[in-house]
Amino acid sequence: xxxxxxxxxxxxxxxxxxxxxxxxxxxxxxxxxxxxxxxxxxxxxxxxxxxxxxxxxxxxxxxxxxxxxxxxxxxxxxxxxxxxxxxxxxxxxxxxxxxxxxxxxxxxxxxxxxxxxxxxxxxxxxxxxxxxxxxxxxxxxxxxxxxxxxxxxxxxxxxxxxxxxxxxxxxxxxxxxxxxxxxxxxxxxxxxxxxxxxxxxxxxxxxxxxxxxxxxxxxxxxxxxxxxxxxxxxxxxxxxxxxxxxxxxxxxxxxxxxxxxxxxxxxxxxxxxxxxxxxxxxxxxxxxxxxxxxxxxxxxxxxxxxxxxx
Ligand code: HEM
Numbered sequence: 401x402x403x404x405x406x407x408x409x410x411x412x413x414x415x416x417x418x419x420x421x422x423x424x425x426x427x428x429x430x431x432x433x434x435x436x437x438x439x440x441x442x443x444x445x446x447x448x449x450x451x452x453x454x455x456x457x458x459x460x461x462x463x464x465x466x467x468x469x470x471x472x473x474x475x476x477x478x479x480x481x482x483x484x485x486x487x488x489x490x491x492x493x494x495x496x497x498x499x500x501x502x503x504x505x506x507x508x509x510x511x512x513x514x515x516x517x518x519x520x521x522x523x524x525x526x527x528x529x530x531x532x533x534x535x536x537x538x539x540x541x542x543x544x545x546x547x548x549x550x551x552x553x554x555x556x557x558x559x560x561x562x563x564x565x566x567x568x569x570x571x572x573x574x575x576x577x578x579x580x581x582x583x584x585x586x587x588x589x590x591x592x593x594x595x596x597x598x599x600x601x602x603x604x605x606x607x608x609x610x611x612x613x614x615x616x617x618x619x620x621x622x623x624x625x626x627x628x629x630x631x632x633x634x635x636x637x638x639x640x641x642x643x644x645x646x647x648x649x650x651x652x653x654x655x656x657x658x659x660x661x662x663x664x665x666x667x668x669x670x671x672x673x674x675x676x677x678x679x680x681x682x683x684x685x686x687x688x689x690x691x692x693x694x695x696x697x698x699x700x701x702x703x704x705x706x707x708x709x710x
Contacts, residue, residue: 452555453701460554553601558701676705677706
């Protein structure tokens with residue numbers, strides 16, 4: 401999969417710096433983050449195959465909105481932000497001001513959100529706080545940059561897991577090795593115990609340049625684990641040692657959301673495979689042809705998503 405360099409928009413170095421400095425807690429420190437498996441836009445009945453992309457988009461938008469405005473945001477507030485954002489209008493309307501949200505919450509449980517850190521931030525050279533327009537711009541960019549890009553990547557990865565059930569099964573077994581009988585969602589720490597998970601994520605984003613990859617068209621996450629590829633070396637996607645793939649760009653303008661996006665992908669893929677078995681629609685060979693839009697997208701994935709029995 402290739403995502404165009406412009407997929408997240410071009411920003412100033414100041415924004416880049418701010419995103420790096422904020423380092424918003426990805427999964428919320430209190431572990432409140434849950435998978436939103438919303439059927440709000442779906443007419444499907446239980447047991448029917450579903451188009452999954454709308455769900456991915458909604459889940460990732462919700463997650464970023466919670467990180468941006470605080471984890472007490474309610475579903476209707478998220479939807480309002482989403483509507484406003486879709487109309488490319490301001491996303492800082494009176495309904496979603498953090499002060500209002502804060503009033504409702506217990507201060508002890510308060511998680512610092514992205515917008516809180518922006519409100520506190522001092523411009524180092526000008527010795528002033530950001531103004532409202534700058535904050536709106538940054539929040540809007542945060543929500544936009546991380547939603548389409550990550551959900552597109554997620555759809556590619558899940559499509560490959562539907563198409564190649566033995567890879568899905570291998571990933572499930574690896575998760576099972578770490579999680580055992582646990583019925584809870586997988587936590588951030590556990591994700592790091594599954595190298596194969598990272599391999600599945602990168603195989604979905606590797607670009608298929610035959611000059612640098614052996615059998616580039618073969619779907620093979622194992623290439624990221626194999627000794628002959630020198631393990632770690634191939635996993636260098638920042639381009640600091642060599643460039644074999646650059647889904648997040650490279651150099652000074654490399655995507656500042658790289659770690660966050662990788663974590664979100666690991667979190668969603670792991671939990672979606674841990675809780676559900678993904679199967680193709682009968683007679684459907686899972687079409688992996690590419691369509692060039694803002695990023696390189698696939699035709700909408702439709703699949704059976706069966707809860708796993710434990
Ligand atoms: C799979 C998910 C993602 C992919 C594939 C991706 C890819 C990219 C790419 C290729 C660039 C351009 C780099 C360049 O110009 O060389 C970029 C820039 C950017 N990305 Fe991402 N991105 C993803 C997720 C995110 C997330 C989650 C965020 C933040 C929430 C984010 C924020 C940004 C920003 C702010 C820029 C502009 C940086 C600048 O111009 O200095 N991205 N991204």
